[in-house]
Amino acid sequence: MRPSPPRPPRSAEPARAMRPASLAWRLGLSAVVAVILLIGQVHHTDEYFPFGAVAMFAQARDPEGTADDTCLEATQEGSDEPVTIPFGRGSVGIQRSDVESSLAAIRADPSRLQALVDARERLHPDEPPLTSLTVCVDRYTMRRGGPVGPPERIALVTWEVPR
Structure with a gap:
């Protein structure tokens, strides 16, 4: 070569x-x-x-502790059965991280949730109106970094919609 x-x-x-x-x-x-x-x-x-x-990624989690997943739960006119309401611009007009970062203010003044109720009803006019909206967390017990069993649902703050 x-x-x-x-x-x-x-x-x-x-x-x-x-x-x-x-x-x-x-x-x-x-x-x-x-x-x-x-x-x-x-x-x-x-x-x-x-x-x-980026509030949703800003905290480290203990792989042997608990992990909270923020959620919205509502009751609708004509039913006492709670329904899970997804976050997002097409559902309530706001993302999960925005609610999580404002949670202290929402707890201090639950009427702030009325904006989410209004957005939900504007975006979904064919669904029954909401009578209450609750910010909740699904708390998962973690073992070796993975969830063990079903989550425990914990209500953090509820807004009764005035009609």
């Missing part, structure tokens, strides 16, 4: 200084990203993700 011929040397051009306009737009973009990150962290919102907090 023949050895390959030597490569010609690359031309070693001296590094050029960055033009002021290039430097300005890079610094400006970095400042905008830093401000969005700061706002997301201070206000604990996921609106600017990936530049802000």
Whole structure:
């Protein structure tokens, strides 16, 4: 086998200084990203993700402890049987992490849940109106990082819908 011929040397051009306009737009973009990150962290919102907090992934879990899964449960007009209401823009107009990050405020003022009731009824006009809405958690017992048995449902705060 023949050895390959030597490569010609690359031309070693001296590094050029960055033009002021290039430097300005890079610094400006970095400042905008830093401000969005700061706002997301201070206000604990996921609106600017990936530049802000992601509440649902922000906490470490003990693989031998418990894990809570936030849920919504409601009663509808004409029935006392509770139904699980999914989170999401097409259901109640809000994501799970938004409720979790606002839970202290919702507990202090359960009437904040009326906005979710209104969104649900606007997005699902063919379904019976809600008479109550509960923020709850399904608490899972964990062993070796996996759930063991069915969850325990715990009501955190309930809003009785005024009619």
